[in-house]
Amino acid sequence: MKEPGLTCPVPHEPGGTVTLAHGSGGRLMHRLIRDIFLAAFPDPALREAHDGAILDPSQDRLAFTTDSFVIRPIFFPGGDIGSLAVHGTANDLAMCGAQPLYLSCGCILEEGLSLEALATVARSMAAAAAEIGLRIVTGDTKVVERGKGDGIYLNTAGVGRVIAAQPIRPDRVRPGDAVIVSGDVGAHGAAVLSVREGLKFETELKSDACHLWPQVRALLESEADVHCLRDLTRGGLATALNEIAQTAGLCVRADESSIPVRPAVAGACEMFGLDPLYMACEGRFAAFVPQHDCERALAALQDAGAAPVVIGEVLAEPRGEVRLTTRIGVERALDMLSGEQLPRIC
């Protein structure tokens, strides 16, 4: 019996690299698209070799979002830039209360990138998309000279069908809402940091990157009145809470001791003087729900495989602020940072 990985036709010569001509619109680019992208993405809409994809989602409201990915390095424990680009954009749709349906894929490749790495990334995108039946339906490839990029940058845009009966957005957050976090925070940032710095920990650090749609769907099906959802990506939990507080014009109060951080993540953060509350996650979100729906929401998330906890509540004042009760019981402002602790984390 062959191993599954060996049954595929070899898509390209071993050891090949991306050249400028691969981004040219000529024969080499067509071959690259055929051998790497069409080989990885099976959607018939892509095979039509036309300029765009015709969607036919037999209707209702659609959500549309985009994200570029410049993470360094492109392979990290628990994923790579390809799976991340799919999870990231699909999760943004989920945060709109929308089922992710269609994805585009734009690549900016640096001359010299190994084709093997590119093929791995493309397969990883395809696998991540298949997990939730998401279709990658249109794409584009550009190549830039050596020294004008960094291996591979990806952009994904996504279209989804809005399932939520009520709008899910910051201006629906109300004083009294419970703030639920779907699981432990900071693992994505810590995992990328560990591979950048060549660190080994006793407990392995692995990115939390995953699809949030199954958890969001469960939440919506529970009929909890979800006011807002926000994934905890760049800038982590602290930044997400600040964004919501500012847009809603309300105060988010959180208890530090209730915020789950795994020991390996806490250890890595301590070693580098970083705060896990600002560390990016790629598979965690905050949900704002009225108190009376809180138990229902927690149960639904748990059934969908999350490890949700209530970390705080929404208050009317002080407007636009996040107040954190620290482990020693002191209340302080949890501000937005000027910059990111770790650049190029997604």
Added chain:
Amino acid sequence: MKEPGLTCPVPHEPGGTVTLAHGSGGRLMHRLIRDIFLAAFPDPALREAHDGAILDPSQDRLAFTTDSFVIRPIFFPGGDIGSLAVHGTANDLAMCGAQPLYLSCGCILEEGLSLEALATVARSMAAAAAEIGLRIVTGDTKVVERGKGDGIYLNTAGVGRVIAAQPIRPDRVRPGDAVIVSGDVGAHGAAVLSVREGLKFETELKSDACHLWPQVRALLESEADVHCLRDLTRGGLATALNEIAQTAGLCVRADESSIPVRPAVAGACEMFGLDPLYMACEGRFAAFVPQHDCERALAALQDAGAAPVVIGEVLAEPRGEVRLTTRIGVERALDMLSGEQLPRIC
């Protein structure tokens, strides 16, 4: 009376540059988005500060497409990377017979890019979108270190409503179809070349970049049975004809003498030993229509401001080839190139 340009608030400190922190998810990124992108893009969907945009195009089939733009330099005669990114993606939707409706904007910025340049690009995107009522509804910004990018790379994805009654795609091309080109070819590539090389010509070289939707709409409203449309971007007319011939499994026969090339474009090409038939256009397309609808199609395009000409026809054989009758009456194959004559033209 103030000049319109002077009534806007100054969006940022003069002479500022992009820093890594602008791509961080923190306060500086929020300020950048507010001062540059929200200032330039007025769509209320963007102001909701949510992860994605809810579309409500009250239905039918939708088209979805994406394109990344890495053109060098980012400013060129007749446009810049911003207008190009809007025209390019909107034109891909038009080529699907779809009215461009919604656009996403993903930026990958290099540390050190001037904020003035970025603001100019953003305004240019807004102006190009407004021309045809296209809404930029969602976006994302990343920053990479100096030497890991080249000023600015853009990705736009677009969603449009399909207006065409019949599908418009390569497999509907038939032997006997007339091949119409919507105007003179190669000006975009020649204009970019001229600024790269610091050339001055007696007649100014200017990119042909523009929206094709008004011309396509006129064509569809003429009720000509349009079989296929293809814009003549990377790789130019020759590559577009090859793509159609190969996908349709038919032969495209073209007359070199009927293909319009402006003297300045021909001159620039001659100086650099380049073939105008492979030079990128960003505001030209080829239309494949049955002979009996050809006059109707030409009239509609002319009324919409194009300068259409019939440059050839579709034959059954030799399959997958483009045959060119040269100016001296010799027939030869017009192949696809391995690479691009001019890299980073879009």
